[in-house]
Structure formats: C-alpha cells, structure tokens
Amino acid sequence: MTQGRSIRLFLVDGTPNGLLTAEIMNWTGHVLTGPRTKLTELVQRPECGRTGIYFLVGPDLEGSPRPQVYIGESDDVGTRLKQHNRPEDKGGKDFWEKVCLVTSKDQNLTKAHVKYLESLLIQSAGELGRCKLVNGTAHEYINLPESDRADMAFFMEQIRTVLPVLGLDFLRGRPMPSHPSSILKPSPAASPKFVAEVPRYGIKAYGQELDGEFYVLEGSIARGTWTGVDGGYQSLYQQLCDEGVLVEDENKVRRFASDYAFTSPSAAAAVVSGRSANGRIHWKLEGTGQTYGAWQDQQVSAAATLGKSRSELA
Template identity: 80%
Template sequence: MTQGRSIRLFLVDGTPNGLLTAEIMNWTGHVLTGPRSKLSELVQRPECGRAGIYFLVGPDPENSLRPLVYIGESDDVGTRLKQHNRPEVIAGSGGGKDFWEKVCLVTSKDQNLTKAHVKYLESLLIQNAGQVGRCKLINGTAHDYVNLPESDRADMAFFIDQIRTVLPVLGLDFLRDRPMPSSLKSSLEPEAPPSSPRFVAEVPRHGIKAYGQEIDGEFFVLEGSLARGKWTGVDGGYQGLFQQLCDDGVLVETEAGLRRFATDYAFSSPSAAAAVVSGRSANGREHWKVEGLGQTYAAWQDQKVSAAAARAEGAEEA
C-alpha cells in the first residue's frame, strides 16, 4: 500500500484564490502558485529571486479537455515572469502571447538549485508532460540536457517525484501519471488488472460494446471498445467531449459506421464515459455492468462501501 504524505499548504493572503505555497516534509523544494492577476505581488516574494522552474497555465480555446502549458527555467524566476507578462509572444514557443492565467514556480528552500539543475529539470519535465498527454505544451520539442554528475541526476529525479506529487494537489494535473490499463494487459482479455473489475456497456441494437475500468479515481474506456458513430442526443452536455475525442483521433471510424477507441481514455466519471459510448446522455452508474455478473456500477460501488463500513465496525468492536 502506498504510504501517506503530509503536504503543508499556506494561503499567503488568507484567500483561496490568492497566492498559495506548498511544501512536503523532508523535501527542500518550495512551491508558490497564484493567478496572473496576483503577479505583481508574487514577483515581490523572495522565492522569485532564486533559480527555479516555472509553469504558465491557461485554457486552450481549441480544446477544452486540456490546458495549454509552458514550462520554463531561470536563475531569477521573478525577472523571467515579468518578461512573460509583456504583450509579446513567448520567445521560441510559437504560441499565443496571452494564453496563461495561472503561474506556478518551484524553487529550493536551501537555495542549492543551480542553473544546471533547473535546466536539467526543465528538460525532464517537458518530456514528462509530453508523455503524460494531459496538456498541450507551448514549448515544442524538449532539449536534452544531461550535463550533470550522476549524484545530482539522482537528486533531481527525487525532486521531480515531489513536484509530480504536489502539483495535482494544487489543481495542476498535467504531470500526473495516466495509468493505461491496456499497457498492463490486453484490454480485450477476460482478466483485468486488479484495480477494479472490468465493466461492460452495451447497446445491442446498434452493435455497441465497450469495456471500462476504474483506476486511480478515473474511469477508463479501454482500447478497442466500440462507440456510437455520431452524437444523437440533445445539444450540449457531453456532445463537445464526444466531438473533441473524434477530432483528437481517440475515437476513429470503423467500416460498420461506429467509432472505435484507438487507445485507453480516462473519463472523469462513469456517466461521461457512458455518454460518449452511447452518443447521448446516459446514467453511467446504471449503464456500466460488471463483466460476467451483470451487477451495475452503482451496486458494485455500494457493495464496496458497505464492506468497508463493516470492516471498520468490526475493528472498533475488537
């Protein structure tokens, strides 16, 4: 079982939408984040005068599913952020000049991060964000930077692990691992990875059959699953998500006029997954059923909750 961790959050100005710092016990890193509207206050803080890496985050007007992200480094983060706030295109990015709405910077409390360290961190984080695929990077291609001693590279690997732990807590998910069920086991084999049972959603009259699995709080529809060929429900709802997945090549056309999942895809809920599979709004808690049992997702989840409550009650009595 994964061991728990404590993350210390501090609201600098006492408001949830202002500046926020985050620290992890036994980690020298220090995280500072806030909205662009607070940039004038953020750049006055002492952290901004240190070497570090930073993330500029904003919405992608062409894709509501993923944010735009720019990952940078500097030996004086405050000065670099002031440059990025000017009404010009980010140098070398090829992206829009005013896309970002939130900034996050990571420095070191012991001030031992050097220019070489942050360049190395930037290179690895750009590669990692591209591999995870939860955002659209403004940076373009990452530059390999390996000019560090072996011991320093090991320290930076630990540093990155902590960054990937703390950023999702701050609402920045673009570095969070995306477990792919089909990489663990072929998605159409009868046995599923142990995270949850495998679920099935069917619309027999249209020849639709999809497989799903819940992993790490997300509901995955597995590669090879079939979905409706087009959206047939009312406008709105998950219609935009359906169309975006078609445009992104996640849902590809089949000769039978259906759509096939070209890869595993993580949805925020069983209902979102069921709607995309069905091409219309659907109650995923009832639509998805445990393969081989016919038990609905709702009943399966209730069974899990009841079993956990019974174990807790038994432990108290003991």
C-alpha cells in the first residue's frame, strides 16, 4: 500500500486561474506556477530571483493531444523567463501558455544542482513520452558529488509527485501492465483484463485499468486505418502510428508494439476500432462478457456498501 502525502497549495491572488504555490511536508522545494498572462506578477515574486528549474508548457500546434514542454534552469529564473517571453524572432518562445518553476526554500540549490536536475528531467520526460519536448536531447551532466546526486534524485521524485497535482502530467510514471518489473512505484492493483473485438476486421485488443488510466496491452490488434469522421481521436490514432506504438501487421491491421495509457476507455476503444466508440460498452470483461460500464458500476456499488457498513460499526 502506498503512503499518503500532504501537499500544501496556496492561491496567491485568491483565484483558481492565477498564481499558485505548492509545497510538500519535509521537502525543501518550493513550486510556483501560473499562466503566461500572469507573468508580470510572477516575475516580481522573490522565488524568481533564485536558482531553480522551470517548465514552459503549451499546446502542440500540430494538433497532438500531448503538450509541448521546454525544461530549463537558471540562477536567476525571472531574467530567463523575461527572455523567453520575447517574440520568437527576438530569441523568445511563442508556444507556451503556462510556466512552473521549482526553487528551494533554504536556497541551497546551486548552479551545479539545477544543471544536473535539468539533465535528469529532460531525459525522464523524453523516455516517458507524455509531452513533446522542445529541448531536443538531454545534455548529460555528471559533474556532481555522489551525495549531491542522491539529494537531487530525491528532489526530482518530489517534483514528479507535485507536478501532476498541478495538472502537469508529463513527468508522471507509466507503469506497464505487460511488464510488471517496469512499474516505477508500488501501485494499486490493476483491474482484470478487458477485451475489445471486431471479428469482421480481425480486431482483438486487451486492456486494463491502472492508476486512473486505461491501458491497451502490448500485442493487441487495432484497425489498420482510421475510418471514422475527421477530428475526435483521429489525431491520436495518427500520432500512435507515427511514433511506432501502432505498427503495421499482417492482414491490413495494426499491432500495439507496447502498452499504451489512454485517458479513458472510450479513447482506447476509438483507437482500437479506428472510429468513435463508447468504451463503456465496447470493452468487455475477459471470460464473462460483462461490459466495462457494468463492471465499474459493480465495483462502485460494492465499495459504497462496504463504506456504509464501516460507518455503522464506527
């Protein structure tokens, strides 16, 4: 069972869409985030004058559902952000709509620390594939004592914990149900397996729910081309083809070369079917034929009954 964590969030200007700070108990890190429209207020904050790591986040202009992300470091984050805010033809960056910076409350982060962190974060974001990195490849930086590298590994794990709470998922680990040894942290038990079939087109895919995402498992068969209406999950289907997640197989179908996490069963069903699909009906419990929707309702009802019983005993 994973241990609970306490994260303290503070709305700087009292609005949910303004500046936000985040801290974890017993961690020296401090996170400040906000929209680009609030950059004037953000650069006036004392955190911006410290050494730290920052993330610039924006939508992919080519239509991919993954965000574009730039990861940087500076010993004066505020000055660097002002440079990035310039027009692109003057050395700035146009794509970003949100900024997040991570500094240290005790100001013990040095230039060497953040260069090492930047290298680790770029490498991790690239391997996870949840975003389109604007940086390109990571520069390996190993000029740090062993004890400092251990401290930075812990610091990075806290960053990976707090960023998803702020809606920034690009550093969140991807457990692979088909390869249990690849799961980065102990996770709640995965759901039973579900099957999606369209026998007429030779489609048969397997899926599991894990950590709030719906995974289509490696080796699953999907439709060879997108046949649904334009839009919807068409861009995601094409993205998976371009990235080699969906590879051409025999009989004009495509095969999942690795496990892939979808945001919902319907997104997974649409990519497997090559058209829009209701995942709550399309996915069926292996061996029983029970729909995903009926299975989920059964789980919720059982949990509610258990919770009621415990409250009556209390």
